[in-house]
Amino acid sequence: MVTWMVFTRCLVLNLSDVDAFGLTLPLTTLMVSADISMESQTPAPEANQASTTGAMRWTVHVEVRLKPRASSRFDTIRNLVHSYVTSFERLVLPSTLSGWEDIPELLSSVERISVCEAQCPTASLKMEEMVIQAHVYQPSDGDAFEEFSNSSGSRGEDDDTMAASICELPNRSYEGLWDSLIYAGDIKMKLLDYIHATLVLSDANVDFNLVSWNRVVLLHGPPGTGKTSLCRALGQKLAIRLSHRYSHARLLEINSHSLFSKWFSESGKLVQRLFNNITELVEEEDGFVVVLIDEVESLTAARAGAMAGTEPSDGLRVVNALLTQLDKLKTRKNVLIMATSNLVKAIDTAFVDRADIIQYVDLPSREAIYEILRTCLCEMILKGIVASVTIPTLKQVQMYELVSKVNGRSDVADGQERSRSIGLRLLALAFQCRKQGMSGRALRRLPVLALARYIGLGNVGLAPGPSSSSTQPTAGRSSPSVSVEIWLDGMEKAVDEQAKEAEHLT
Numbered sequence: 348m349v350t351w352m353v354f355t356r357c358l359v360l361n362l363s364d365v366d367a368f369g370l371t372l373p374l375t376t377l378m379v380s381a382d383i384s385m386e387s388q389t390p391a392p393e394a395n396q397a398s399t400t401g402a403m404r405w406t407v408h409v410e411v412r413l414k415p416r417a418s419s420r421f422d423t424i425r426n427l428v429h430s431y432v433t434s435f436e437r438l439v440l441p442s443t444l445s446g447w448e449d450i451p452e453l454l455s456s457v458e459r460i461s462v463c464e465a466q467c468p469t470a471s472l473k474m475e476e477m478v479i480q481a482h483v484y485q486p487s488d489g490d491a492f493e494e495f496s497n498s499s500g501s502r503g504e505d506d507d508t509m510a511a512s513i514c515e516l517p518n519r520s521y522e523g524l525w526d527s528l529i530y531a532g533d534i535k536m537k538l539l540d541y542i543h544a545t546l547v548l549s550d551a552n553v554d555f556n557l558v559s560w561n562r563v564v565l566l567h568g569p570p571g572t573g574k575t576s577l578c579r580a581l582g583q584k585l586a587i588r589l590s591h592r593y594s595h596a597r598l599l600e601i602n603s604h605s606l607f608s609k610w611f612s613e614s615g616k617l618v619q620r621l622f623n624n625i626t627e628l629v630e631e632e633d634g635f636v637v638v639l640i641d642e643v644e645s646l647t648a649a650r651a652g653a654m655a656g657t658e659p660s661d662g663l664r665v666v667n668a669l670l671t672q673l674d675k676l677k678t679r680k681n682v683l684i685m686a687t688s689n690l691v692k693a694i695d696t697a698f699v700d701r702a703d704i705i706q707y708v709d710l711p712s713r714e715a716i717y718e719i720l721r722t723c724l725c726e727m728i729l730k731g732i733v734a735s736v737t738i739p740t741l742k743q744v745q746m747y748e749l750v751s752k753v754n755g756r757s758d759v760a761d762g763q764e765r766s767r768s769i770g771l772r773l774l775a776l777a778f779q780c781r782k783q784g785m786s787g788r789a790l791r792r793l794p795v796l797a798l799a800r801y802i803g804l805g806n807v808g809l810a811p812g813p814s815s816s817s818t819q820p821t822a823g824r825s826s827p828s829v830s831v832e833i834w835l836d837g838m839e840k841a842v843d844e845q846a847k848e849a850e851h852l853t
């Protein structure tokens with residue numbers, strides 16, 4: 348993340364005529380949305396946003412997180428942030444801004460201002476090339492979870508399993524999740540574009556008999572590739588981006604396994620009861636509801652089994668009830684159903700057919716692994732566990748790799764030599780992890796394995812007490828930080844060990 352501190356006065360745009368996705372007229376945005384969602388093409392800028400010079404402009408989203416107890420009006424903050432951001436000459440995408448602390452009203456209320464990634468082909472844009480969309484939000488605290496019980500009250504305590512949990516969005520516990528998920532393809536943007544497209548068509552009031560969609564997204568792929576996390580992160584993103592339209596948003600996570608009642612023939616009713624509750628939530632038209640059906644194969648595998656005569660007909664009732672309920676929800680504007688699966692082949696085809704987007708989430712590529720491991724190391728540098736050093740970005744290390752392949756030698760200044768060799772070593776480790784088919788989950792636990800087994804807890808030592816702020820390096824750490832080379836060594840050994848363990852499993 349790069350921080351820009353260039354102050355130049357620029358024009359301030361009228362925020363009231365653009366909606367959450369930077370749109371003005373639905374008809375023109377229709378063309379825009381079709382343009383930007385085509386993956387293989389270089390995306391076109393927002394054609395509807397002509398600047399004073401007549402040039403095309405990109406919509407750039409700026410997210411403004413408020414402090415927990417800030418009481419300023421959102422629109423006051425939005426206007427202040429908008430004036431502040433448009434005073435920059437150029438913005439890096441994505442980046443975290445600083446310098447706003449000099450404005451007292453922002454200092455007292457704002458926690459963080461971040462500029463989000465955009466579809467544009469360059470890493471930064473001039474102010475006259477952008478239309479700024481500022482989204483102000485105040486995440487609720489993580490533990491405000493409620494649960495839906497499955498109990499009908501008639502069978503006593505035993506049947507009282509939790510069918511779903513619900514939390515308010517945006518939620519503090521999902522902050523940073525979106526950015527932490529790294530994929531080789533443009534999965535995240537593709538999902539946002541899908542929502543964008545449904546909003547455009549909904550706003551245009553297209554006849555649902557002629558053009559329709561189901562509001563269902565299915566993510567599938569190997570375990571540990573971030574599917575569940577991506578659904579939560581998308582819910583969080585939507586809650587932030589759609590706050591202009593909806594006063595609140597909720598994420599409801601269905602516990603698929605709990606929807607099977609031990610009482611034969613009751614499961615279909617459980618699904619129906621749960622969806623009655625969901626429908627009640629969706630009836631609040633100023634609220635947006637994201638429903639996450641995690642590991643949906645456990646719910647929907649049943650029908651295929653039932654048809655083959657191997658499953659009790661209760662399973663059939665569950666799938667039928669689910670399909671009926673999904674069909675009822677599709678006409679609602681303020682709901683999104685996200686389902687995940689590790690085993691898409693096991694899912695009922697009627698369910699798969701209802702998904703507007705069926706997205707395969709693959710194991711991370713070498714490049715994505717590099718970024719995942721780099722963010723692990725950067726976090727530990729930030730917290731003072733790894734000694735401070737510059738770890739090259741993916742683009743930089745790819746350049747180093749190219750140059751050393753062509754020249755067979757390093758082509759950097761002396762001061763950069765260490766950073767270059769760290770980068771190349773991390774890239775080699777990423778290649779090793781890729782060869783073993785390691786998941787994002789396995790990668791993110793490498794540092795803890797390296798620490799426990801190879802670096803030695805004694806070398807890192809425990810901080811004197813819990814850090815007062817989770818974003819600041821731990822001041823006064825009793826033991827010195829360990830060099831990144833030692834960490835790389837430990838992580839390489841941990842990967843080798845995992846490879847040996849994997850051989851035993853096969």
Ligand SMILES: Nc1ncnc2c1ncn2[C@@H]1O[C@H](COP(=O)(O)OP(=O)(O)O)[C@@H](O)[C@H]1O
Pocket residue numbers: 527528529530569570571572573574575576577687711719786787788789791
């Ligand atoms: N592509 C990825 N980029 C970054 N982190 C990832 C990625 N995939 C998985 N992870 C890490 O693994 C954790 C578990 O992922 P999860 O969402 O439970 O995977 P799944 O639902 O596919 O089994 C995530 O919270 C994240 O820390």
Ligand SMILES: [Mg+2]
Pocket residue numbers: 574575576641642687
């Ligand atoms: Mg999962």
